Amino acid sequence: MAARLLRSMALRASMALLQCSRSHKSARPLLALIPPSTLGTCRSKKTWPKTFPEEELRKRLTPMQYHVTQQKGTESAFTGKYTDNKEEGTYHCAVCGAPLFTSDKKFDSGSGWPSFFDLINKDSITLTDDFSYGMHRVETTCSQCGAHQGHLFDDGPRPTKKRYCINSASLNFQAKNSASEEVEASGGAGQSPPSSKNEEL
Numbered sequence: 001m002a003a004r005l006l007r008s009m010a011l012r013a014s015m016a017l018l019q020c021s022r023s024h025k026s027a028r029p030l031l032a033l034i035p036p037s038t039l040g041t042c043r044s045k046k047t048w049p050k051t052f053p054e055e056e057l058r059k060r061l062t063p064m065q066y067h068v069t070q071q072k073g074t075e076s077a078f079t080g081k082y083t084d085n086k087e088e089g090t091y092h093c094a095v096c097g098a099p100l101f102t103s104d105k106k107f108d109s110g111s112g113w114p115s116f117f118d119l120i121n122k123d124s125i126t127l128t129d130d131f132s133y134g135m136h137r138v139e140t141t142c143s144q145c146g147a148h149q150g151h152l153f154d155d156g157p158r159p160t161k162k163r164y165c166i167n168s169a170s171l172n173f174q175a176k177n178s179a180s181e182e183v184e185a186s187g188g189a190g191q192s193p194p195s196s197k198n199e200e201l
């Protein structure tokens, strides 16, 4: 019963997100008529520890990454590259590289977006009320650079019962194996790996 309820809630949330992205697109021509200086709604007024020039971000990010992180966009469900990623590792902010989520807190929500039940630490994400599109949601933003990540819902699994519904486009995944190789290469590992190249002899 509870599981079915959760699933239907998740489905409703994803429908809402889809509607959100659609209505955002249809709102564009209207926004184009308004001078950019008056467009205060797309970006938060808060200042962030890290800022990047718009030009740099347009070059460095894909159009989807730019749209999602800088214009609070939403990628379509089941299209993001990390939705079904089950590798062990860390998810970093696609804009500033801050670590935000770990694979051990990721779960399959069925929503079509990468979903996490907890953060890497409680300060890594800033929560803001989002009243856009006639509904109340809680927006999740990178605390370092203000990049839009997604939304937070209260229908996640135990122990937190939270569901951080995050766009793949807002994230860069670093596999655990690649991270440990870096540590070994820099001499951080205490033991020599069994397959060392016998260069000591």
Ligand SMILES: [Zn+2]
Binding pocket: 093, 094, 095, 096, 097, 098, 142, 143, 144, 145, 146, 147
């Ligand atoms: Zn960031």
